[in-house]
Amino acid sequence: MHKAPAENIQSAEALPSAIFLMGPTASGKTELALALGKYLPLDIISVDSSMVYRGMDIGTAKPRPEILAQHPHRLVDIAHPSEGYTVARFRDDALREMRQITASGRIPLLVGGTMLYFNALEHGLAPLPPADEALRVRLRTHACTIGWQGLHAQLNRVDSASASRIHPNDRQRIERALEVYYLTGHPLSHWLGAHEQPLQYQLCKLLLWPDDRASLHEAIARRFERMLEQGLLAEVARLLATPGVTLQSQGLRCIGYRQMAAHLSGTMSHEESVIAAVAATRQLAKRQITWLRRQQYAHRIFREQTVGRIVELIGQQTGGKIAILGKPESAASRL
Numbered sequence: 001m002h003k004a005p006a007e008n009i010q011s012a013e014a015l016p017s018a019i020f021l022m023g024p025t026a027s028g029k030t031e032l033a034l035a036l037g038k039y040l041p042l043d044i045i046s047v048d049s050s051m052v053y054r055g056m057d058i059g060t061a062k063p064r065p066e067i068l069a070q071h072p073h074r075l076v077d078i079a080h081p082s083e084g085y086t087v088a089r090f091r092d093d094a095l096r097e098m099r100q101i102t103a104s105g106r107i108p109l110l111v112g113g114t115m116l117y118f119n120a121l122e123h124g125l126a127p128l129p130p131a132d133e134a135l136r137v138r139l140r141t142h143a144c145t146i147g148w149q150g151l152h153a154q155l156n157r158v159d160s161a162s163a164s165r166i167h168p169n170d171r172q173r174i175e176r177a178l179e180v181y182y183l184t185g186h187p188l189s190h191w192l193g194a195h196e197q198p199l200q201y202q203l204c205k206l207l208l209w210p211d212d213r214a215s216l217h218e219a220i221a222r223r224f225e226r227m228l229e230q231g232l233l234a235e236v237a238r239l240l241a242t243p244g245v246t247l248q249s250q251g252l253r254c255i256g257y258r259q260m261a262a263h264l265s266g267t268m269s270h271e272e273s274v275i276a277a278v279a280a281t282r283q284l285a286k287r288q289i290t291w292l293r294r295q296q297y298a299h300r301i302f303r304e305q306t307v308g309r310i311v312e313l314i315g316q317q318t319g320g321k322i323a324i325l326g327k328p329e330s331a332a333s334r335l
Contacts, residue, residue, distance in 0.1 A: 017318045018098060018108045018201040020122075022047075022292060023208030024285040025113050026219045028303060030063055032208060033111045034071055035307045039325050040109075040314065043101040045074045045094055047112030047121075050254045052090075053081045055239055058232045059256040061223065073111075081251025082244035087120045094121055098201070107322055108201075113284075115291040124197025129183045131176075139175050148174060159187030167283065172253060204317040205298035206310070210289075220281045224274070227256065236260040255280045 019042070023029045033044055046052075050060040054077045063073060074097045079085045094117070098108040110121070143151050149168045155177050156163035162177045177188040184191070210216040236257055239245050245252065252261050256277045263273035292298075299317065301310055315324060 015200055015202040016102045017321050018102075018110065018199075018203055019314060020047075020118060020203060020205045020298075021109060021111045021208065022115070022118060022206065022295075022298075023113060024210060024216060024288040024292070025281060026061075026216065026223050026285070027113075027208050027210055029111050029113065029208055030061075032301075032307075032310070033109060034067070036109065036311065036314075037071060039307070039311045040322055041106045041325065042109040043074070043104075043106050044071060045097050045101075045108055045110045046076045047090075047094070047110050047114050047117045048076075049085065049090075049114040049117065050251075051076045051112075052079045052085050053077070053251040053254075054079065055242065056081055056235070056251055056254070056257065058227050058230045058235045059254065059260070061227070079251075080244070081239055081242065082246070082249045084250045087116055088125055090114075090117045091120045091125060113288055115288055122199050122203070124199075126191035128180055128188075128191055132179060132183060135179055135182060136175060139178055143171070151175075151178065154178065155181075159189055161189035162187060165287075167287070172250070202318060202321075203297075204314050205295060206314075207292050207295060207298050207300045209292075209300045209302055210285075211303065216285055217282055220285065221278050224256070224278050224281065228274070232256065233260055233264070237264060240264060255284060 021029055021033055021036075033042075036042060037044070048060065050056060051062050051073075052075060053060070056062070062068075062076065063071070068076065075090070075093055078093070094110065098110075101108045110118070112118075139151065146154075148171050151174050152163060152166070152168040155166070155174055158181050159177055166173045166177060168174075180186075180188045180191065236252075239252060239257070240247075240261060247261055247265060252258060259268065259273040259277040259280065262268040262276075263270050268276065299313060301313070311324060315322060
């Protein structure tokens with residue numbers, strides 16, 4: 001646990017409160033968010049780059065419709081799977097929703113595992129150039145010759161910092177990092193540290209920490225099995241039949257969807273696609289945990305802790321500014 005310096009605490013006293021609930025995929029973040037909502041005046045904002053897409057319900061582990069009706073999640077089902085949804089758009093959308101929640105006298109609870117979104121929201125975005133479609137076409141054409149891992153190696157030569165945090169198979173981010181370098185003459189890592197717009201909220205950052213890697217890996221595999229039983233393959237087929245949606249659409253590049261789409265297009269067997277999807281999800285969780293380890297002024301919480309204890313922690317970290325709806329000792333259940 002990291003404690004904020006005294007001067008940070010003092011300057012934050014006049015700011016409205018907000019809570020970040022972060023954790024790796026399949027760690028139980030939604031379950032905890034719903035439990036906290038019973039005892040605190042919270043409105044949930046989703047921080048998930050996949051849940052923004054309509055029609056992508058099973059593979060994103062989106063809360064069921066009856067849960068969303070009872071506990072609305074903002075920034076869910078706001079984009080068509082054929083369209084791009086950028087981190088800049090997320091930041092604008094999230095700030096708007098946070099202002100509305102604060103104005104209503106409630107507390108924004110931002111829940112998810114898209115760490116790039118959390119980072120942009122907390123620290124702001126660098127003034128990066130807009131996309132250059134002609135350059136992107138050249139990069140994709142080059143990738144057809146040397147492969148995306150070849151482009152990743154090229155990125156490593158000009159921007160090793162970005163290459164170290166971007167997976168060699170992450171086509172979208174490799175393309176963007178190289179695009180920024182060729183358009184500006186400076187690596188993306190240079191720009192990311194050049195411009196900060198601190199979030200004007202007193203943050204309570206909670207990290208939902210897995211018990212151990214093996215348990216998390218098992219949870220990921222079990223969850224993907226449930227997705228298949230619930231009809232993930234049929235969901236992907238419906239998406240592919242949707243006008244405007246192709247294998248290159250941003251929505252279908254999400255983990256699970258990409259692998260099932262590859263199976264439906266005939267480039268993978270069903271068994272290969274399942275193995276690839278589970279492996280990619282575990283790799284994502286590893287990257288998320290690596291990012292979470294670097295978080296400052298954040299508090300690790302564990303599934304064996306009671307909800308009441310976590311409610312008390314939030315009250316302490318926000319200086320008692322959040323009204324507790326009911327006694328914490330009544331929230332004795334564990335996650």
